[in-house]
Structure formats: C-alpha cells, structure tokens
Amino acid sequence: MEASKKFISFVLEPENYGRFLNMEPGLFMPLTADGATAASFWEDATVQKYKSQIETVIENSKNGKLFGFTSGRVFPAIAAISAQNLIAETLQNITVNGMSAADAVAEGQAHMKDVSE
Numbered sequence: 001m002e003a004s005k006k007f008i009s010f011v012l013e014p015e016n017y018g019r020f021l022n023m024e025p026g027l028f029m030p031l032t033a034d035g036a037t038a039a040s041f042w043e044d045a046t047v048q049k050y051k052s053q054i055e056t057v058i059e060n061s062k063n064g065k066l067f068g069f070t071s072g073r074v075f076p077a078i079a080a081i082s083a084q085n086l087i088a089e090t091l092q093n094i095t096v097n098g099m100s101a102a103d104a105v106a107e108g109q110a111h112m113k114d115v116s117e
Contacts, residue, residue, distance in 0.1 A: 015040045022044040077115060093107065
C-alpha cells in the first residue's frame with residue numbers, strides 16, 4: 001500500500017505527470033490543476049499543435065460535470081449510452097445529417113431509452 005501511494009505521488013508530480021500524459025497514444029487531458037500547468041505537458045509537440053483546443057478543454061473542465069454521475073447516484077444505463085456514443089450520434093444528426101434539433105433529440109432519446117431497458 002505504501003509503495004502504491006509513493007508511486008502515485010511520483011506520477012502526479014507536475015513534471016512527471018506531463019510526460020505521463022503525453023506518452024503513446026498521447027494527448028491525455030490532465031486531471032489535476034498542477035498537471036495542467038506542467039511545462040512537460042505544454043512543451044510536447046502534439047500539445048503545442050492543439051494548444052488552443054486543449055486550453056478550451058481545460059477551461060471548460062472547471063464547470064463541467066460527468067454526465068450520468070451528477071446526482072450522487074450512478075445512472076445504470078450510462079455505460080450503454082456512452083459506449084455507443086449515442087449523445088455524439090444525436091449531435092451528428094444535427095450538424096452533419098441536417099436533422100432538426102427537435103427531431104434529432106427525439107430520436108436520440110428514443111435510442112437511449114431502448115438501450116437502457
């Protein structure tokens with residue numbers, strides 16, 4: 001147990017964590033505030049390429065919540081909905097397939113209901 005704690009502490013030190021986040025396949029988002037400021041994270045070539053998008057993701061993470069886990073209880077069908085990308089599919093139906101928002105949401109809701117039963 002003590003060795004595990006020591007290892008996690010080592011990995012989460014900002015400079016170590018930045019290198020860890022950029023290991024293959026790379027470009028994982030930092031889970032800690034210190035990790036989001038680590039030079040070893042920001043100096044990576046891929047991070048530099050997508051810097052503005054990553055800055056947006058980090059900024060948005062300050063206010064975001066993980067869907068399916070916001071009420072203190074876990075929604076039992078969240079894995080089926082998330083694993084099948086049903087929320088993304090609903091958005092794609094609007095932005096790519098030209099569906100109206102109302103139609104796409106109704107279809108998405110029906111699909112989510114089907115997989116949750």
